[in-house]
Amino acid sequence: MNPPKQRRASLLLKPLLALPALLLSGCTMAGIRLFHPAGLVAGAEMHYTLILVITMLIIIVPTLLMTIIFPLRYHHSRNAKYTPDWHFSLTIELLAWGIPFAIVAFLCYLTIQGVYAVNPWAPGILANAPGARQPPINVEVIATDWQWVFVYPDQGIATIDDLVVPSGRVVHLQMTATSNMNGFYIPQVAPMVDAMPAMESRDAFELDQPATYTGFSTDFSGAGFSWMQFSTRVVPQAEFDSWVASVQANPNQLTYAAFQKIAQPTVNAGAKPAYFSAPDKNLFGEVMTAAMQGVVYPVPDSFTKRVSDNSAQGAQAPASPQ
Amino acid sequence: MATSNPTGAALALWNPGADEHDPISARTYGFWLYLIGDALLFCSLFASYAVLDNPVNAAGGPLTAQVINTPHGLWQTFIILASVLAYSLGTVSLKNGNAAGVQLGILAALLLGGAFLYISGTDLWALAAQGNGPTRSAFLSVFFTLLLTHGLHMLFGILWMLVMLVQVGVLGFTKDVVGRLLNLRLFWQFQATMWVCVYFYVYLLGGAR
């Protein structure tokens, strides 16, 4: 992929797409997260999307114009040329099938290329990334109802709702969930991938600039779903190392027993983080095995009361984690 | 009503009496369509079976080879084919307008169907009694569901046969009754075909795995 070219394409399209939004709302462009991809994977996603959209517009725009012009031009009041019995033309039919066919063929080719480039299991685009020369950072992600537990097996630490990674390193995520299906998603950064009970899925990304992003759950999982956000902090390697050391010194330990308490359905309004040292080396495996054996964490009645019930939400107003 | 247009008479515009369609043909066609739907129902079940017939989905429990009774399956195949044959012989009597013959054929088909269900039922019951019931694992869930879905269809067919036994006696061969008899034959043959699929896929292929 060629970054300057990509920028040129986005120069064209961004204002086009953004104009009505600005008019409508005065919203700042910064709010439109997807127009600001970060890192190679998200960059590739945006790159392919732009080419795809522009290609599609080649056919959509003329059709849209015809849809507007024909009804005006051939309105009965205008007495334009009228051929009531003209109802077939091989040339037009060939074009009507042929042009979309050619365009779709190109789109298919491009899409398949793109799928390999951003494949969350092993993104092609990261193969030659600057960070690819170093060993990846491994993070195990466990979605509970309704928090995100991030386990760093190599560092022997774990966090809740706070994903911290060093810049310039490829991050490999391995995901599962306790009882329900969730979607792991960091809008400008990583492809959306489902985290599922008794299953393992993966995602990967690399960011070169320190920054902070917000991640979400995208697959509905119950009453606390709307509050399932987490912060994603990209920090320089040195800062990451000292952060790891400080968490390693944390007396709170994430044993499986401690995890079972955390995994009870909880609304973590405001995504308040928590940190643990020395997680169980095989916590991820234990969670998977438990799910396979039918362990679920049932949602207490207070969350599913029919009528308005305050305890269904965290006592505190959730803060926007951005 | 007179027409002012002289060409009107020459053109064929109306077709009095053309709306009497053959009711039995439409009815049989509709029943074929239903059978397509039923076939898709079995397709989905077979697809689910294929997905769940897997050590992971057995959750430590038995797989196909440990839960089937192949000799019984073979007997069941013979019985259900005999039942179809009996019904078909009954429909030969239908051509001659022989009510007793039709009833005899149906009765034989019905009893054979009952025997089939008896074997199925006892086998599944025994399996469940060993602690390998449908709640044991996802594989056993789909195993029981596939067999019981077929069994329910058979049971429905038997109920239908009972009704037809009475109707042939009470109503005689009216258009409706004849239409139903023909559709019931389709239904019964279809269930036999589905059983052959079950036998082939579950008993032979699954047993060989």
Place this chain on the structure above:
Amino acid sequence: MQVAVDGPWSPLLGRLSLAAIPYDNPILVSTFAVVALLGIVIIGAALYFGKLGYIWREWLTTVDHKKIGVMYIILGLVMLFRGFMDGAMMRTQQLLADGPNSPGYLGAQHGYLPPYHFDQIYTAHGTLMLFFAATPLVAGLGNLIVPLQIGARDMAFPYLNATSLWLTVSGAALCMISLFVGEFSNATWVGLMPFSEMPTNPGVGVDYWMWAFQLSSIGTTFNAINMIATIVKMRAPGMRWFRMPVYCWSSLTTNIIGLSIFPVVTVALTMLGIDRYFGTHFFTAGYGGNFMLYVNLFWIWGHPEVYFLMLPAFGLFSEIVPTFSNKALFGYPTMVAASFSIGGIGWVVWAHHFFTMGMGPELNGYFSAATMLVGIPTGVKAFNWLFTMYRGRITYATPMLWALIGLVLLLIGGLTGMMLSASVFDYTVHNSLFVVAHFHCMVLVIGAALFAGVTYWWPKVFGFKLDERNGQMYFWTFVLASLLVFVPLFYLGFAGVTRRLDYIYNPALKPLLWVSEGGIGMYFVSLFYFGKMLYVSLRDQIPAQADAWGTGRTLEWLTHTPVPFYNFAVTPQINARDELAWRKAKGVEGVQPTHYVPIHLPSNTAVPVIIGALATVFGFAMTWRIWWLSIASLLAIIIVVIIRSFDKNEGYVLSAEDIAKMENQVALASIIAEQPKRPALAQVEAH
């Protein structure tokens, strides 16, 4: 074998108890008051005017395809309204619950709906809109028009037809009951797994959803069988395949799709049901269950389902655009081919609904490419409509306006759909408001087509047109409202806002949410014009011609307006593709048959509506686990069917004199008019 349930259970009432009545929820109580009041008013009015008997004899027990069609459409419109109210509530909640400092009302922390209530509302919204608004409207128009367009007396199986209707109604009734007794599912219209399973969803909500869905899909399967058989077997003499109107072609395609997919979802729901009732493990996470199996089965049904709804819309455009362009449809053969391609492709693309579930790049690549293929025939259709307008004589009657906006929305929805089908892009917006905006664009295409169709054929059925002035006001306000509601959703999708949120984290999005809410307000304005349109048209009742729009081309415009209950006094002989246009060209469109022959028609029967009522009881009893009632109602259905099968009634005969009388005085034969009782024939032995 029965699964243990949370909370009390008694043999007599199952899980049902007084606690199931949400009398402490002001929203539900006031809704109940309104619904009850409406019910009392309707029944009271029927009693007051002495129409109860009429309604029972002429409508509830009818087997006439037109009345069934009309009842389907009434059901669809009522449910459309309820679905819309759900939508309005959801948008208002999101507007109010935006940001950590947003206020809470009615006991909710943010906004005015606690999560559990909000979740039920959006599940109900999706379920109602798809199964009880869009599907009945599509089925209703199909029922109304297809037999007329092919010159048939009725559907192939009139009795089955009524049964389909009443099964659909029973599903809708279950949804309505769930408002006031217990709760509805919170697991979204797609039924998330394993979230819908007993351990994570122990209430009765999922059961309500499951049975409502199950009953209506059985009804739809029956309807599909009926439509296919009608089109294949009941065409008037001379109507060869390639003389059939394109709307009939699209009905045929759509019902082939319907017949092939509904059994799949029946299986998926049944498996969920036995999981929930008997504790099996099809879709649980543990014990070897495979919830991905459900997701696959669901979308094997679900994607073709969207085309099941879309193809009739395409068919409607193909009728309306030629009529109001006063020109033959362009490219008839490729139109038919395109319908079949769309249907065919629709079967093999289902996995684009879960690109993020971890299929490898091979599968994602295949499903992306396959999905994109559907753009080709869809494009072909758009071009053919455009070239139908090209060198035509266009009038902007309301149906044409709806068709035109439908075309524009189709282009936007198609563009965004094609974007979504590229899994590269889908990784960034799946389950976001962008997807919501995409499919609402598409659903609005269907909505536009249905409004177009209802306006277009209204005069044929009732004998007078809908008021054009208010109809156009309704059109413009509706279009404006739709733009206001859904354009912001595209942007919110790009802003990374996911769907199904009852609380939105970012207060900076408020302006966009306000625009969307403004659209909801606009919808209320359009609702006013809809009501005014109905009121003015019913008040004035300006009689319409047989060919109500003056430029009709197909067979249904040949018979009287309003259409007699026997459709055509004498079956027409078909000579050309657009039969009426052909007759006009020959100058014989006014030529009436000179003599009549008796017509054989089916008698009305109460069996379908009884089956529907029993099915509602069955669904309710199963939901609440009242086993004795479930078994009793199921047995009752079987017994009713058996008893009816002993009925010798062969229908009745309309004599030639009767027909002549009604042909001279068409109002006597309209579907509104009450018919005298005509003696039934008894079936005799053929031998």
